[in-house]
Each structure stands twice: as C-alpha cells, then as structure tokens.
Amino acid sequence: MRTDRAPTAVYVQSNERDGNQVVVFRTSPNGALSDPGPIAVGGGGDGVPHLASQGCTTLTGDGRALLVTNAGSDDVSLVAVDGAAPRAMGTTSCGSAPKSATEHDGLVYVLNTGDPSVCGMRLTAGGLEPISGSTRALAAGSDPAQVGFSPDGSALVVTERSANAIVSYPVGSDGLLGEPLKRSSSGQTPYGFAFTDDGTLLVVEAFGAAKGKAATSSYATEGGDVTPVSASIGNGRSEICWAVVSDDNRYLYTTNFADSGISRYAIGDDGSLTLDDPAAGVGIEGHTGLRDEDLTSDGRFLYALDADSRQVFGWSVGAGGALSAIGSWGQLPATAAGLAAT
Template identity: 85%
Template sequence: MRPDSEPCAVYVQSNQRDGNQLLCFRTSPNGVLWGPGPIATGGAGDGTAHLASQGSLALTGDGRRLLVTDAGSDDVSLFAVDGDGPEAMGTTAVGSAPKSVTEHDGLVYVLNTGDPSVCGLRLGAGGLEPITGSTRPLEAGSDPAQVGFSPDGSTLVVTQRMADAIVSYPVGADGRLGEPRTRSSSGRTPYGFAFTDDGTLLVVEAFGAAEGRAATSSYATAGDEVTPVSASVPNGRSEICWAVVSDDNRYLYTTNFADSGVSRYAIGDDGSLTLDDPAAAVGIDGHSGLRDEDLSADGRFLYALDADSRQVFGWSVGANGTLSAIGSWGGLPPTAAGLAAA
C-alpha cells in the first residue's frame, strides 16, 4: 500500500512564527511512520525552540478532532481527523500565549501562559464556542505547565512549576469551574502529568533541571482533592518532561530531556510507583532533546519528539511494558513542539 494512502497517526506542530503548521505522520500496521506532511493551522507559533508546554496539541476522546494551540497568535486551531486527512475547521481566540489544551466529552479547557489563566470552550458541529464566564486567572509568576481533565471529567488539574503546586478545580455541569484547591507538589518543579483510568494522578518533577534529580510522584484523587501516595520517586535522570500511562494502566513512561532516556515506572493497584527501568528506551544516547510523547490509541506503540535532533522516535510496547525501537523520522523544523498519537 502506498504511504500516502495510510492514515495519519502522529501529529506534531511546527510552532513557526510566520505560520504554524500541523505536521502529520502517516503510519503502517507495524508502527513505522512516513512524513511529515504539513497543513497550515491558520494561526502562528511563537517561533521558539523547546516550547515550554505540556499538551500543546491534543486529540479529543473520540479521536475525531484535534486541537492545536497557537502560542504566537493567541488562539486554538481545530482539525477534523476522522476522514482521509486532517481538515482545518478554523481558529478561536482564547488568551495570551496558549500552550496546553485538554478535552473531555466536548468540553475544552486551554491553559494561557501569558496571562496566566485557564478558559473553557464547547466543541460543537461548527467548531469551538467560548463559555461565558469560564476564564479563571492563575497566580502571577506561577509558571503553569499543563492543564488536564480527570478521567471522569469532574476535575480540572493545572501544574505550576515556579509555585511548586498542583491546582485542582471541580467542573460544573455548565462547564464552569468551582473554587480551586491548591496543594504543594511532593517534589520541586511539577511539570507534565497523566491519569490512570481509576483516577490516580502521576506528576513528573524536574527539580529545577538539577542533574540526576528527576522524579515522579503519584496522588489519589477524590473529586478535586489530591492526596499523595508515592512522593518523589527518583529515576536518576535529568530534566524529566512528559508522562503517559500504558494501555493496561500498569506502567508509566516518562521522557528525560537532558539525556534522551525514557524511564518506565510500575504502577501498583493502590496507585504507588516503583521505578522499573530508568532507561527503558533511549533516543540518542547522551543527546538532549527528548520530550513530548504519546501512545497510539491501541497502546501498541510509543512515540516521542526529540526537539534537538528534529526527529520523532518510535518503539513497540511489549507485554511486560518493554520498549523495542522501530525507527526514527526526521524533517522537522527546530521549533517543532507537542505530539499526539491516534
């Protein structure tokens, strides 16, 4: 079968100031990619390498739409991705320097880092519609990193790097947020996070980019309450960035920017964390740049963006969470950011 007849499965944004682009990689049954094919988002990136974001683009839960933050033009682009190829559906203004986006059952929240603030939108047949009164300011100087919904959509979570805090909001039936709860992070510089299906929150901690100090903590969630389970489990690596949970909820994969390693943690039934393998996979050994990652929808493949080498790396996922390299694919601009896998 010709590569251009295969479906798009991995998406990255170019983040270019003179016109942001959605970069679409096509895939094959064995996880090998072709591309990237560029499509204009209609917005602009901020033109910087290493966009300080977690979740700068995200697929909706039903896999039919893709959301892309345009940090340079203060809007979010929407794509339909359930046809032969991505189809642009327009942009919606959200706030200053949006860099993270999340969706649950048609409700979308965007993290604006210039304000900083979060704001809500509804996803309809015609695109995105802002929710009146949904914008909530965040603490000035808190340096928010990521916004995300709990699995049931009842809680919205924001990590704050400079404040060393995790903020959680109850989500009302009208899509507006209730009063926030703020708790101190177990470790310094909480960055990206992921949830297990039963609501365990897993947060990576960069410890101010200190060498060898990277760690991950787990938290039990009940409504908007966040309670530590495992506090700052180190992996011996540096500049940890992103977190993604395996399809069976048994493993957590984290990327380490400074040394291109992917670490694997085992997740206990009680939400506790154990370091399983500090170097379960490596992009380019000793080379910085590995950051944004995602698993394919069927959980069979893990993909990660190496921003410095301008490549996407791929691994197949084994029965016991092992990772086996399947290839790497280049052609990305130096400003490339974000990764979402279908």
Template identity: 90%
Template sequence: MRTDSAPSAVYVQSNERDGNQVVVFRTSPNGALSDPGPIATGGDGDGVPHLASQGSTTLTGDARALLVTNAGSDDVSLFAVDGDGPRARGTTAVGSAPKSAAEHDGLVYVLNTGDPSVCGLRLTGGGLEPIAGSTRALEAGADPAQVGFSPDGSALVVTERATNAIVSYPVGSDGQLGDPRTWSSSGQTPYGFAFTDDGTLLVVEAFGAAKGKAATSSYATTGGDLTPVSASVGNGRSEICWAVVSDDNRFLYTTNFADSGISRYAIGDDGSLTLDDAAAGVGIAGHTGLRDEDLTTDGRFLYALDAESCQVFGWSVGASGSLSPIGSWGGLPATVAGLAAD
C-alpha cells in the same frame, strides 16, 4: 478509541512564528511513519525552540478532532480527523500564549501562559465556541505547564512550576469551574502529568533541571482531595517533563530531556509507583532532546519528539511494558513541539 476507518497518524506542530503548521505522519501496521505532510493551523507559533508545555498538540477523547495551540497568535486551532485526514475547522481566540489544551466529552479547556489563565470552550458542529465567564486567572508568575481533566471530567488540573503547586478546579455540568484548591507538589517543579483510568494522578518533577534529580509522584484523588501515595520516586536522570500512561494502566512512561531517555515506572493497584527501568527507551544516547510523547490508542506504539535532532522516535510496546525501537523520522523545524498519536 476510534471506531471508523480513518488512518492512524502522529501529529506534531511546527511552532513557527511566520505561520504555524501541524505535521501529519501516517503510521503503518508495524509502527513505521511515512508521508509527513504539513497543514497550516491558521495561527502563528512563538518561533522559540522547546515550547515549555505538555499538551500543545492533543487529540480529543474520541480521536475525531485535533487541537493545536498557537502560542504566537493567542488562539487554538481545531482540525476534524476522518478518513481524508485532518481538515482545518478554524481558530478561536483564547488568551495570551496558549500552550496546553485538554478535552473531555466536548468540553475544552486551554492553558494560557502569558496571562496566566485557563479558559473554556465547547466543541460543537460549528467548531469551538467560547464559554462566557469561564476564564480563570492563575497566580501571577505561576509558570504553568499543563492543563488536564480527571478521567470522569469532574476536575480540571493545572501544574504550576514556579509555585511548586498542583491546582484542581471542580467542573460543573455547565462547563464552568468552581473554586480552586491548591496542593503543594511532593517534589519541586511539577511539570507534565497523566491519570490512570481509576483517577490516580501521576506528576513528573523536574527539580529545577538539577542533574540526576528527576522524579515522579502519584496522588489518590477522592472527593476533590489530593492525597500523596508515592512521593518523588527518582529515576537518577535529569529534566523529566512529560508523562503518558499505558492503556492497561500498569506503566507510566516519562521522557527525560537532558539525557534523551524514557523511564518506565510500574503502577501498583493502590496507585503506588516503582521505578522499573530508568532507560527503557533511548533516543540519541548522550544527547539532549526527548520531550513530548504519546501512545497510540491501541497501546502498541510509543512515539517521542526529539527537539534537538528534530526527529520523532518510535518504539513498539511489549506485554511487559518493554520498549523496542522501530525507527526515527526527521526533517522537522528547530521549533517543533507537541506530539499526539492516534
């Protein structure tokens, strides 16, 4: 969590083909957003609405840097985040159509969806430096959705939608990846995922966009193994794709694109999942749109991007995990994607 006096903000990327931008919304003490301002990433988006990924716009663990993938120019942009707001630090080539990035203790891995592959970089004082020999190819046609580190940084995880698989690589002290291990997902079309602080892996399952089939599974991660705890706990909704865990590790919030709802799951001490509220938050009732989401670092507010209405919706988070709407803020392009909250 940040310890300096830099203002809190919500970040999304425009994903525009003729020049990608990161749009910065300042947050007020009551969670309201204001003063949206675009900053050029130095790269290009793919110009296609509904960028298929989780983690295309992400903050580093200390919230002092922002990573934005440029799917159209095959690179990733780095921004320093401080009291003066984000400052562009340049772009680094990574691979074909990067759409997800993750960071742990200065180590960055980017998911390229055109190859498909993952590649490693180091966050240094001079910017992002590629790690020689770190690129690892994924299975052809895997249609990967997200890359992410385990809480202790010992494993790198990728979800593969087309193969219904979860792939985990051990991470060496030099940043290189070991041999991958692959597990079958408990449910079809594993998409976004999140970890609890103790290492429980929570993966949402879109089930090929089948109506009413959205679900989430949890897995224990011990010694490099992935063991199902709760398998495909449904929420009765559709096209679930994005996931975020509350700061106290008690709740998982998932967005359902097809019906604009945020579902809340309770997380047990053993990593088990129970559906608490299928519609804990709603963007525009009866409409499609909600996708990328994030919680502020203090856990007080949750924001989600509505890609259809080109707005960001916000909710305050109650002690029991309840969500209370605080507003919405628009004016974003139709290609808008990704969301990170400080």
C-alpha cells in the same frame, strides 16, 4: 464532522511564528512512520524551540479532532482528523500564549501562560465556541505547565512549576469551574502529568533541571482534591518533563529531556509507583532533546519528539511494558513541539 475514522497517524505542530502547521505522519502496521505532510492550522506559533508545556498538540477523547495551541497568535486551532485527510476548522481566541489544552465530552479548557489563566470552550460541529465567564486567573508568576481533565471530567488540574503546586478545580455541569484547591507538590517543579483510568494522578518533577534529580509522584484524587500516594520516586535522570500511561494502566513512561532517556515506572493497584527501568528507551544516547510523547490508541507503539535532532523516535511496546526501538523520522522544524498519536 464525519463519522468515519482516519488512518492511524502521529501529529506534531511546527510552532512557526509566520504560520503554524501540523506535520502528519501516517503509521504502518509495524509502527513505521511515512508520508509526512504539513497542513496549515491558521494560527501562529511563538517560533522558539522547546515550547515549555505538555498538551500543546492533543487529540479529543474520541480521536476525531486535534487541538493545537498557537502560542504566538493567542488562539487555538481545531483540526478534524476523522476522515482520509485532516481539515483545519478555524481558530478561536482564548488568552495570552496558550500552550496546553484538554477535552472531555465536548468540553475544552486551554491553559494560557502569558496571563496566566485557564479558559473554557465547547466543541461543536462548527468549531470551538468560548464559554462566557469561564476564564479563571492563575497566580502571577506560577509558570503553569499543563492543564488536564480527570478521567470522569469532574476535575480540572493545572501544574504550577514556579509555585511547586498542583491546582484542582471542580467542574460544573455548565462547564464552569468551582473554587480551586491548591496543594503543594511532593517534589519541586511539577511539570507534565497523566491519569490512570481509575483517577490516579501521576506528575513528573523536574527539580529545577538539577542533574540526576528527576522524579515522579502519584496522587489519589477524590472530591476534586489530590492526596499523595508515592512521593518523588527518582529515576537518576535529568529534566523529566512529559508523561503518558500505558493502555493497561500498569506503566508510566516519562521522557527525560537532558539525556534522551525514557523511564518506565510500574503503577500498583493502589496507585503507588516503583521505578521499573530508568532507561527503557533511548533516543540519541547522551544528547538533549527528547520531550513530548504519546502512545497509539491501541497501546502498541510509543512515539516521542526529539526537538534537538528534529526527529520523531518510535518504539513498540511489548510484554511487561518493554520498549523496542523501531526507527526515527526527521526533517522537522527546529521549533517543532507537541506530539499526539492515534
């Protein structure tokens, strides 16, 4: 891959069954999006609206490549985004219905929801190479939602919605996983999660989509284990599913699918959570659809996909984590899913 960096952009996958694409929006200095253009990634989506996952479209840690899970063709696409134009670099088979991927220092793990399982790959100059013996089965019927590395890469975490559990694997120097530690979630239906730079794990809880029951918990991570710090801090909203941490590690932003609100939580020095603003940002008031979100690498802008209105909404991030709406950009496919921003 080239060493020059691409213009800042927002990426959304189309998740279309007959050919998955990534829609690329270029970002301007004021955060406005423009010039949306699709590129074929070589795999196929499942063609169903509301792909139930966090991390189906994710950037590598250096921001130079994009991982796109193809839930319909059972593989993962690698897209180079380190130059003037994104370049599809091929697909790699992994397992049944992959819906989440994560990368740390060249090591990639993919969450398969059809099996269910996780499997490992290496990021190379030529693409993704499977790691022999890396596949680990998850509990049948666990309904996994996301896979993600801890900030130092020493642990791999998976949330299991139906099992109401958080599973953590130690990661060896060879990229293989050790024996898992499985802990009960503080609240029901653990879904998406994010880490602070110091390793605090923040997990949103959808509580079976019960109205007004959305919550978030925080956990300390040490030695591959997770220990509750703040348990189930509710926000009064519904169907919370996605999470992202601010650039300064002081705030957590969560999207609430059922009512189009973005909630802001304050993160304490000890990893504790306080609800700061249950509706720090709103897509379309009272409508469903707000889901995948990401912050730009400089922390100045937050973008979220509204799958029902087929738009991306944007906010600038101000003092105290305040969000100010900057616009929306649409005409995405009804099956659009995932969002990553540089």
